[in-house]
Amino acid sequence: MRQLILASLLGATAMPALAEEVNVYSHRQPELIQPLFDAFTKETGITVNTAFVDKGMVERLQAEGDRSPADLVLTVDVARLGEVKDAGVTQAVEDEMLDVIPADLRDKDNQWFALTTRARIVYAHNERVADGDVTTYEDLADPKWKGRICTRSFTNDYNVALTAAFLAHHGEEETLTWLQGIKDNLAKRPEGGDRDQVKSIWAGECDISLGNTYYMGAMLKDDEQKEWADSVRIVFPTFEDGGTHVNVSGVAMTKSAPNRDAALKLMEFLVSDEAQKIYAETNNEFPVKEGVEKSELVASWGEFTADDLALSEISDLRPKALDLIEQVNLDG
Incomplete structure (x- = not known):
């Protein structure tokens, strides 16, 4: 009993901290994004749980509402990014670290952000x-x-x-x-x-x-x-x-985002030099962050404006x- 009272008085300092995690709904095949998440977990200790949602992502988020476990949506094409925004299942994100993404490659209301281009x-x-x-x-x-x-x-x-x-x-x-x-x-x-x-x-x-x-x-x-x-x-x-x-692959934070702080850390990581290189090379796409080199194969296709x-x-x-x-x- 004395031990229980002591633990209660000490609060969180006496109890093991719960492990941080981020839940991601993804249109992209798991093998295309897992190298990114592995690197993020190695750097931060935050676990990334991924659900591959090929169809009906908007409908799923709407049905789950505020109870949705999803923190982030990863998808391809401005159409799908526009759909999740228009459905009212995302939230605006204001973060200086995301400002490295050019203005024409993110939503004007900061509801979604490009991660790579094709x-x-x-x-x-x-x-x-x-x-x-x-x-x-x-x-x-x-x-x-x-x-x-x-x-x-x-x-x-x-x-x-x-x-x-x-x-x-x-x-x-x-x-x-x-x-x-x-x-x-x-x-x-x-x-x-x-x-x-x-x-x-x-x-x-x-x-x-x-x-x-x-x-x-x-x-x-x-x-x-x-x-x-x-x-x-x-x-x-x-x-x-x-x-x-050009079109994009991109990310948006869900309106519910139960793990918002950890999700924001993942968004910030995704525009780091390390992640941009991994993401672009794994998917044969172009980084959105200036100064990050293209893969040798992608560079061999030539330059364009x-x-x-x-x-x-x-x-x-x-x-x-x-x-x-x-x-x-x-x-x-």
Whole structure:
């Protein structure tokens, strides 16, 4: 009894401290982010628990409400980041250490932050497409590409974001014309993913396709797909009045965040030099923090100037962009 009274009087100093932890809901495959979390735990002693949520993340967070165990959301594409913000399941984060992320790569209300970027580029056949044949996104609507373009569905998040960026640069009428031009130039109906389009180029079904840069890294690591990758090269197109379209992987803090302090430490770690290098190399993406070197493979793809259009603006224009894609019935 005396021991119990003493422990009570001493409070927390007499009891073992509870281990800190962070709970993360992730759209990214566990193997792509585990090296980051292992490094964070080694440095801080904070455990990271990850739940891979491929679909229905917003619905899950809404259903859980204030009882949600999730502290952070890790996801890809500005569309998904915009969705969690619009659903009201995130909170603003004000932190000086996150200011290293460029303003155009974070939400204007500080509800989400980019961690890496990827470019939406053109995969071009090494022999059937000459250097300089395609230099801009506008070129994709040129009749010279009739029957020569492959793409995944244009209602996919990646292509909707690209269309939203085109809309921001050119307005509704020109965007409709551009989308119709791409549809007229398709070699076949849109289907599959970005890597499937490269396979189609290798098979001679088309000559160019749209894709994200990191898929090149993924294909080169696959014994079967390496042959597809070796048949093409990466071209960094630009908008006529801008740069190369980029999208992001990013993080947001949930509204409930039961372990807010530990979650903030993880967010700060994710923009450290160490984490930026690990994340970019593991996923074949570009660091968002200035001064962090790209991986040797990513650097070998060449230099480009990223479009300076704010991702928040692209996110806001996504509904209209999707409407225009459906008007043209590009996937039909």
